Structure formats: C-alpha cells, structure tokens
Amino acid sequence: KQEVTQIPAALSVPEGENLVLNCSFTDSAIYNLQWFRQDPGKGLTSLLLIQSSQREQTSGRLNASLDKSSGRSTLYIAASQPGDSATYLCAVEYGNKLVFGAGTILRVKS
C-alpha cells in the first residue's frame, strides 16, 4: 500500500530558526516528489519538485532532499519568518496520481 507520512504533525518555532520537516513513503517506486504549501482555506502552492533521479532541489530559503532507497524526503527552511506559517504537504507521484501526507502545520512566532 502506498502511504506517505509526515512528521511532526505540528511545529511552532520562533522567527529566525532553521527547521526541518520530514516525509516518508512506503513504496519507493516513485516518479517524483513535490512539496506544497497550503494556507488556511486556500489552494496548494507548489514549492519544490524533485524528480526520482535527483537528490535535492533548492529555491530561495527552501531546500528539499530525496533519498528514494530509504523512502525519505526532508524540507529544510532557513531563517524562518512569520509569513512561512502554513501547512506543508508532501506528495509522492505514483503513475498518474499524487499520494499526499497529512501535512505539517507550521507556526513561526514573531
């Protein structure tokens, strides 16, 4: 069964801290992995996509890594800001569909 798990479920940090969000998946036969951000009552914003052949992707203060063999990905956020507060979703592509984790709710306190 294809399952995606995200840890922690919620995280509260003071502004300026570096932080890591974790994602694990049970089936390593993935096409790619995407990290999304979702604000309350809003849609999903794609942050980073890592192809199955890649090890990491970077965009600004965000860095995502992928270890396909161990079924893990991490999203690293540097110098967190209050505007980073949102739910972060990890999604793994299998064939035609994305399988989502339950998300990590991040709160950055000013």
Added chain:
Amino acid sequence: NAGVMQNPRHLVRRRGQEARLRCSPMKGHSHVYWYRQLPEEGLKFMVYLQKENIIDESGMPKERFSAEFPKEGPSILRIQQVVRGDSAAYFCASSPPSGSRNEQFFGPGTRLTVL
C-alpha cells in the same frame, strides 16, 4: 498566463441536489486531476483525465460521482444526489502533455457544503 481556475469557489447544496464543479487547466496543459480534501483529512486522488478520456478513476466513489474533460471547455466533476458526507474541498490540478514527469499545478479549490 492564468493558473488553474475553478468555479464556483463555494457551493452550497441541499441533500439530494446535484453539484457541478468546473476546472479550467492552465494554458497548454492537457492533463487534469481531481482531488478531494475531507474535513480534518488529507487530500485524496479521485480521477485523472486527458481530453475526452478518463485515464484513471481508481479514487472515484463507485456511485453518484462522474467526471469529464470534453474536447472544448472545462473539466466537470459532477456529484449527483449529494449527501452531507460529500461536504469537502475539491481541488483540480493540471499538468503539461506527457513526455516527462511534470509538476501538477493546483487550482484554488471549490468548497462544497451540503446542508
């Protein structure tokens, strides 16, 4: 280049009515996906369509739900005889034509409330 568009953004229906949700993919995208986010749950895949074809409907409930993506016009997710358990946010995503694995870009969602 407009993103994925969904309408309506909010839809209220009484039990037994029909709900029609529309999705216009990004320009140049020919693949459409529908996902459902139930309250306090994660997003779940429902169906994947290309123009005039349903490719994968493994996540669609067996009854009352249908989807189409006609040659012209938006993709439609149709829910017949809605029940309270259908209340959820329905998201549409699109991706470019096949050739390489590409990102799925999501619309803002339609929030369906069944009274």
